[in-house]
Amino acid sequence: MRLMGVLKGQHAGYRERLIVANGLKLRAFDLGRQATSADVIYDALRDAIIRGELEEGEALRQDTIARMFNVSRIPVREAMQRLEAQGLVISERYKGVVVASLSHEQITEIFQFRALVEPSVIEMAVPLMSAKSLEQAQYYCDAFGAETDPERWGDLNRHFHNCLYVDCDKPYYLSVIDKTNDLVERYVRLVLYLTQGMRNAVAEHQAILDACVAKKPKQAAELTRQHIDKAGKTLVSYLRDHTRK
Template sequence: MKFQAVDISKTETAATIIFRALRKAIIEGELKDGTPLRQDDIAKAFKTSRYPVREAIARLEQQGLVTVQRYKGAVVATLSMQDAAEIFDLRAKLEADIIRAAVPQMTAEVLQTAEAHLDAFLRCRDPMRWGRINRDFHATLYSVSGLPYHVEIVEASMDRIDRYLRAQLVMSDGMSRTDQEHRAILQACQEGDADRAATLTAQHILGAKASLEQQLRSDPA
């Protein structure tokens, strides 16, 4: 199994550290769908007991990143296209509302930071970083929305589909299209057009959904 292990034998936050490490590995695709999470192996890697490992896995299960199967134990959750489609549709509705509320509150600093993320996204040649930069761009714009619970739901939804989005970008060579859509959203924000920013955000998310569906039909693997 691929994840970054550290010696946490003397720390009181073992479960949290294991949770974050496994969560990162799942979201970034280092732990593939269906990969068993063997408690003994994880405990050995982190130099700790099985108790914090069980707690970390339970937290991952609550977030939908892990499922517990009879006879197999905990495995990395597999997301069906039907489930993914529902998440995309929910995001399109929520994020349109979030950015509509955020635009009137955006400062020059927020807009400059968002643009810096776009520049980093376009320069980046490491697929493992694309998902994080993409999320940083949207999160920057949403940070002034005043809708923290909406944003929290979006973040949890992104955790479920982040690895699929990264795969979709790689398989469909979607970097250029994504950059154009992001910059159109940013321009609407810079011009203070909240409704257009909301419309473009929803279209951007639903377009990613359609691209992923098409890619999975042509290459189910």
């Protein structure tokens, strides 16, 4: 039974949640959080952008997208307003919106930012980390190493890191990290593809995870910092060598 599809995805700003009524044992959803057309379209476009399925600079025509989803342009425009607010597209009046692209300098800056925030979060998370999160992290770590489908590397990488962050109990930090990663994910995926999965990343992941298991917050933070720093530098140098621009 797929009910989640009709609720606002978490990227539209909402968490799916089961509400249990007063004395009534009934698995009820908060239908006030039903997804609008704009929600669905936002999630789909966001996904396509961060997965790199839409090229940077590619135009998003309202009418084309409206027809794809069998809706009018109104909800499409609303989705685009959100994408623009998140920095995923850029719009110019009467010209339309295009998928945002980042210069090497911008990518470098964003990785520098991640290298500041994410270590801080993992440090706070370690003391609170549940066995389940650690288990999941190990699962994603192994899966990342074993996966052969390039399309999946990006997901597994991100899931792994998320597992080590979620228990920090700092929703604002997490939302910033999420939005920040959205902006560079397409490039991360590209380089994961070009480098055939950055095999050495697995060892770094395992080292971070080990530090978490050993309840060493500072060490986990420092390893995370190094990991992000290295990933950023590798990424930009690969982009310089392997792409025009």
